[in-house]
Amino acid sequence: MxxxxxxxxxxxxxxxxxxxxxxxxxxxxxxxxxxxxxxxxxxxxxxxxxxPVVSARSRTRWVDSTWWWxxxxxxxxxxxxxxxxxxxxxxRRSGSASIAVPTPGAGGLRLRVRTRALEEALETGTATLPEVERAGVRLVRAPGHPRLRGAVRLTPGGDPAALVEHFDTGPRADARTSLGWPELPADLRIRVLQAAPAESRRHRGRRRRHPRVE
Amino acid sequence: MSTGGEAAPGSEVGAGGEVEAGGEVTAPEAEPSSEQVRRLRAPRTTVAVLVATVLLVGAGALLYDVISVRAGYPTRRWRARIADELATRHLDDLWVLVGAGAAVLLGGWLLWLAVAPGLGRWLPLRPHGDTGAAIDRAGIGHLLADRAAGLPGIDDLRIRISRRRVRVALTGTADPVSLQRQLRDELARVTLARPLRLDVRTVPGATPAANREAGVAG
Incomplete structure (x- = not known):
């Protein structure tokens, strides 16, 4: 559950x-x-x-029974x-601080990568995708079900469908293959900025914030 | 932070593949796939923390006091006071009724939180492969506003987006039909799992246009 x-x-x-x-x-x-x-x-x-709401009699009704206390x-x-x-x-902070990375061909070598380092690599990879303004990525590790959660902010007029495709075939697939996991599903939360100046004042405070992974 | 598991959209590889195939053949019609992508469900973490804390403190204090009484110590004053109040105040007492009303409201609110999906501002997109996504409703509004911003004859544009439809109120001389076509193209680009209905109508709002013409003439 x-x-x-x-x-x-x-x-x-x-x-x-x-x-x-x-x-x-x-x-x-x-x-x-x-x-x-x-x-x-x-x-x-x-x-x-x-x-009365709870009378003294009903409160002490079973006090004398041996099973009551x-x-x-x-x-x-x-x-x-x-x-x-x-x-x-x-x-509880979900997941451990580091992940084992497979090292095929190097038998004596055991390699672990910090979860935060992996997340930062994914963030960098996502931020370089076209039309991405900012990106935040977290790896959540429910037992046996690791998955990525990303919050991405697109530049005005950005294409959300293209972003989903690029993320799926780019950073997500790269991370999955480097970790050697059979699957690594991801959820993205996408926001789009507005170019038209009419409403920009109202949203200025919101824009400065880093996208938050919920 | 961790909704995880099977409940989240796009977690099944097969579903994603089918959607992708369907999307290539007939892009505008997303009907077969719309049922496969579920609405996001909020994890309700904050409320759970609050309720769990209150229950933990209350039950812990009661347990401590019950055990200490069983071990021979006198009852704490707060518990004796509560038991006394409950035994002396009758059901038609004002404070009892106020308390019961508050309990009904709080209980109804918690039930609502348990049942309602939440996260209403996020609309799911069609997944691609193993990646599911959702877009901010305001983000769709920004895309539509930016698309309309380049068109002539629009004095004012009000865009309201609900979970099912987009209502656009146009003020100006632009043709609502062509505007609707433009905005529909923009909406199709977003590839929502449940496509939004689009209503564009012209509102009379003559005053801004008249003012502007007067300003140009003068």
């Missing part, structure tokens, strides 16, 4: 819990059940406006570990 999927599922779960709790309290507090003539089953929580502590521990893992997955 990719990080996008994990984030979206967990955000959805948290959102659903918050939404359900809020709707329950609002329905009870505004006495919607009586207004709507609905008759909730007897076990339904929070039906009357005169009820181990369950509470275990559940909280799982929640703490799970959220810590979730947080770490967001902050």
């Amino acid at each position: 990719t990080r996008t999927t994990v984030n979206r599922v967990l955000l959805g779960v948290v959102g659903l819990v918050l939404l359900a709790a809020g709707v329950l309290v609002l329905a009870g507090g505004l006495d919607l059940y009586r207004w709507l003539g609905a008759d909730p089953p007897s076990w339904w929580p929070l039906t009357s406006p005169d009820q 181990p369950t509470v502590i275990g559940g909280l521990a799982v929640l703490v570990v799970g959220t810590a893992w979730w947080l770490a997955a967001q902050l």
